[in-house]
Amino acid sequence: MFAEKLRLLLAIREDPDHVTWNGRFRPAMEDLSVPPRPRQEKLPLWLGVGGTPSSVERAGRLGLPMVLGLIGGDLRRVRPVVEHYRAVGTAAGHPSERLELGISSHFYVGRTSQGARDDLFPHYREYVRPKPPTGRGFHISRADFDANSGPFGALVAGSPQEIIDKILTKHALFGLDRYLGQVDFGGMPAPMVHASIELLATEVAPAIRKELGVPAGPAA
Template sequence: MELGVFSLSDIYPDSPDTAASRIDDIISYGVLAERHGLDVYGVGEHHTRAFAVSSPAVIHAAIARATSRITLTTTSTILTVLDPVRLYQDFATLDLISHGRAEIGAGRSAFTEPFALFGENMAEYDELFAEKLDLLLRLRDEDTVTWNGTYRPALDSAEVNPRHTGDLPIWVAVGGTPASAARAGRLGLPMVLGLIGGTIDHAKRLIDLYRSAGRDVGHPDEKLKVGITSHFYIGETQDQALEDFYPYYHRYLSPETNGGRGFYVDRAQMEQLAARRGALMVGGPREIAEKILDLRSELGVDRFLGQVDLGGMPPQMVRDSIQRFGDTVAPAIHHVTSRSPEGHPSA
């Protein structure tokens, strides 16, 4: 089971952070994640000034030159508003810089702003995503591409440069839409599911749908990989983790800091979400290890990534959480999973 962390690069006007300081920290967290033995580091993409990173490939290129092993993924790339040719070139270049460690997590976007910025029609965002994903896969899998679609000019025997090394994995990022999960399954692409509310039972329904759709068209189980992402913090103890994390979690979700989106969460609601089967991965090392192992045993999850620095958390708090994850929690999880069958639960 792969374990890692990620940043969506949120930034707050009432904090001492700037885009420059946040980018410095985000690069340092990727280096630290590798140093403490984690497998994957993710960076999100946003296009407003409430976030520091609009180009994950550029950030990952900096991390790639300071690391040698960790997988560099996106959480997620907003494929609906981007040109697949330019996107492929950026990540093929990153793949060469990192010697085969680049990945793309392709998503549709939960925000409206990128559509206006890039001149795309949000009312067609599912059609945009489907067509652009088709082209991105063709660019990855074929040396020359002849292609025709609705939303960009056609390609005629196009040779896109540079070519990636290895596989250049493309995951489909799913926020909770059944049709998106089924599409990922039919395509035989790995799916990463954002689990930000409810319990793991909510995730199971989508994962079962994903695997069922993949099996129906003949994809083998080993091809139908699943990742889970969640809000995340590991403290010294469960009580200390909840106490320290709550102010940042409350601010991160609050409509006041999300342009009217979001919701208010009180301490009791947070604690309920952080309970054994809840979506929120906040607690001491033992509690987090148990919850991640639940994802593996009950859902057959292949990868877990925790959002490690949300709500303006101080950098030292983030670094301590990464260190506990890599030094204490990850070895405990790997010890258990190394003795367990690797098969997935039946849908």
């Protein structure tokens, strides 16, 4: 179903004024238009994946920018996944500039590294613990949480300088084009979320843009 819906979305992107479609999971469409039109000439699409080979290969074959969702583990272990995506995309004939990469993870920035981890841990533990009715999730110890917050851990949590360093490390490892942080989870109180976003806007993002020579402004 996901693959079919994606093909339909790509068809709409190619010609939003004249869409003819017939598939398994929705009624057929015959010469329909899909308003409103995107602001851009062509609607930009990024394909989110969890790291399975089939998802990574789908993004590469279609030549779509890929956003890789990371929950845990060592960042350096992800490099083969990224290289496979780009290899599949190149083999399919897509230019390298189309094979953009984004990474998404849980995000929290505090004034100090220890303070950020102390504040975040109970909320993160609550967020990931197994819950009914599916029982999906996992139990995490403080030691594992701290390791996952380290320089090469998937969790982006710490002081402003730690966050800057980690995002720049991702850029150096993968040639990262975009980073997306999930800023509100596990019942975090609103002031905590707001303070993290403010530090991102006033200290983290400007430093990263300066280091990489990226102008400030809205993403396309």
